[in-house]
Amino acid sequence: MRRRLLLSTLAVAIVAILLLGIPLAYASNKLIYEEARQSLEREASSIVGGVGFSLESGQPITRDKIAQEYPGRYIVITLPDNRTVTAGTAPRRPGDQLTATATVSGVHVQVAQPAQQVRDEALRQMLLISSLAALGVAVTVGLAMFQARKLTLPLIDLAETADRLGTGNARPRRRRYGIPEVDRVAEVLDSSAVRIADLLAASREFASDASHQLRTPLTALTMRLEEMIEAADYPDVVREEGVAAIAQTERLVAVVEQLLARARHDRTGAAVAAPIDQIIAQQVEEWRPIFRRDGRDIRIIGEQGLVGMTSPEGLSQIVATLLDNSLVHGAGVVTINTKQGASSVVVEIGDQGRGIPPELEHRIFERSVSGGHGTGLGLYLARSLAAVDGGRLELIQPRPATFGIFLREASQARLAEERVVIGPV
Numbered sequence: 001m002r003r004r005l006l007l008s009t010l011a012v013a014i015v016a017i018l019l020l021g022i023p024l025a026y027a028s029n030k031l032i033y034e035e036a037r038q039s040l041e042r043e044a045s046s047i048v049g050g051v052g053f054s055l056e057s058g059q060p061i062t063r064d065k066i067a068q069e070y071p072g073r074y075i076v077i078t079l080p081d082n083r084t085v086t087a088g089t090a091p092r093r094p095g096d097q098l099t100a101t102a103t104v105s106g107v108h109v110q111v112a113q114p115a116q117q118v119r120d121e122a123l124r125q126m127l128l129i130s131s132l133a134a135l136g137v138a139v140t141v142g143l144a145m146f147q148a149r150k151l152t153l154p155l156i157d158l159a160e161t162a163d164r165l166g167t168g169n170a171r172p173r174r175r176r177y178g179i180p181e182v183d184r185v186a187e188v189l190d191s192s193a194v195r196i197a198d199l200l201a202a203s204r205e206f207a208s209d210a211s212h213q214l215r216t217p218l219t220a221l222t223m224r225l226e227e228m229i230e231a232a233d234y235p236d237v238v239r240e241e242g243v244a245a246i247a248q249t250e251r252l253v254a255v256v257e258q259l260l261a262r263a264r265h266d267r268t269g270a271a272v273a274a275p276i277d278q279i280i281a282q283q284v285e286e287w288r289p290i291f292r293r294d295g296r297d298i299r300i301i302g303e304q305g306l307v308g309m310t311s312p313e314g315l316s317q318i319v320a321t322l323l324d325n326s327l328v329h330g331a332g333v334v335t336i337n338t339k340q341g342a343s344s345v346v347v348e349i350g351d352q353g354r355g356i357p358p359e360l361e362h363r364i365f366e367r368s369v370s371g372g373h374g375t376g377l378g379l380y381l382a383r384s385l386a387a388v389d390g391g392r393l394e395l396i397q398p399r400p401a402t403f404g405i406f407l408r409e410a411s412q413a414r415l416a417e418e419r420v421v422i423g424p425v
Contacts, residue, residue, distance in 0.1 A: 005151065009143075037100065040073075040100030047070070051079075051109065061079075063086060067087040076110045077109050096115050161186075194381065272309070273309060277305065279310075283316055283320055287320070306340060306345050310407050318405055331351060335351070344409060346404055348405075349402070365395075391408060
């Protein structure tokens, strides 16, 4: 597409330059020759007037003076008594010249100029026009390349976004390109990403609930089989059948455990075992100068060297969203606390501001809900980003506001990748 845009723009520019340049070159060439003829006619009239005045006043006619006054010309003066006075250098090729004549009171004057001088002037004008045309083509090519790049790069980016959505990586990018039509497509893709992320989160929650509900009765069934084996009057047969039933039940419990792990692990996402410290340090380095301009600072505390299952880009966007919210709505020092939870890696981000109003406390993650003049999409999208990678974004404390990012441990992802074993013992 970029090549077609470049070629079409270049073709239009060349046609326009040719339509303008060819008539301009023709008119300029004709004008130069016409000006040369008019100049010779004026010189001939001036010379014949001067010669007539000299004859009337009895002054001599000197060729040197005439040649000095009209350099580069060959002048032939025929007096009334048929005497001839010449001035200037005679042309080598008499036919290759421009001439003009004037006759007054028996005085005839012929002024000649080499045609090569006029051709040289016309050639210089043609070169100037050609240079301007070439410059116009070069500027057009540059503008065409810039415009083609401006139009095609957003389309390539949108194609990559659509491809990511096709693979199930539902992470909104929130990029805009300054082109209304392309920005509209980007908004639609971001909305689709949010809806897909919500569907994936709902699917994982359903699988988690189902797995949890299955695990409880299976445990009870196992306990009852164990009691049956212990209390049987004929333990030989009952014990044999009970042991087989227990084995099958335990195998089913293992299957449920793996299904639960798979429900928490999004295979379509881009979550990897990522060092949390590096991602947070990069965001702090980016945001700290902005906070310091407002007289605030960012502090990092907690455990170091933690590794969680997340997409580095996604976690960076979540942390950036929380820092931006704190910059706009919070106050004081922002504290980022990393710690190991019971079954997850936790990143807590809080400040010393007034916190979240009570009426927004339970709706803070809803779409279009904002405590100021924002769009209300920041926390909504951040929570969707966390859900895409199998994590959670929660409000831990409303006043002062403290948010928690809960990331899966790497061991959970390894369990989810194991093959689910089913079938008889």
